[in-house]
Amino acid sequence: xxxxxxxxxxxQFGYHSxxxxxxxxxxxxxxxxxxxxxxxxNHVGVVLYNKPGSLYDAYCYRIKGILTNTxxxxxxxxxxxATYSI
Numbered sequence: 914x915x916x917x918x919x920x921x922x923x924x925q926f927g928y929h930s931x932x933x934x935x936x937x938x939x940x941x942x943x944x945x946x947x948x949x950x951x952x953x954x955n956h957v958g959v960v961l962y963n964k965p966g967s968l969y970d971a972y973c974y975r976i977k978g979i980l981t982n983t984x985x986x987x988x989x990x991x992x993x994x995a996t997y998s999i
Contacts (some may be wrong), residue, residue, distance in 0.1 A: 914935060914936055914937045914970050914971050914972060914973055914974075915936055915937065915972040915973055915974035916936060916937050916938075916974070917936055917937075917938075917940060917942070917959060917961070919974040920936060920942065920943075920944050920959050920974075921944070921958065921959050922973055923944060923974075924944035924945070924958060924959055926945060927945060927946055928944050928945050928946070928948040929945055929947060929953040930944055931943060931945065931949075931951075931952035931953070932970065933962060933965075933970075934969050934970040934971050934972040935965075935969050935970070935971040935972065936971075936972055939965075940961055940962075940965075941961070941962040941965035941966075941969055942959050942960050942962060943959070943960055944958070944959050944960075945957055945958065945959075945960060945973075
């Protein structure tokens with residue numbers, strides 16, 4: 914599963930999803946790139962749940978390319994998979 918740092922990096926590259934998902938370390942959250950009252954209460958970044966329930970999708974992270982100093986991540990992917998319970 915993706916870490917908070919990986920989800921944050923994806924968010925900084927424009928990944929936006931208003932769907933909560935499990936992250937590693939038993940965290941639940943989602944990335945937002947645009948402020949919205951209906952998605953993250955106008956917060957931009959990674960929104961984390963204080964007391965997550967049990968059934969959410971999971972955010973996974975896969976690096977297909979390489980990390981460079983000038984261009985950032987190439988072909989990195991954050992994606993959700995089927996509902997998962999911890």
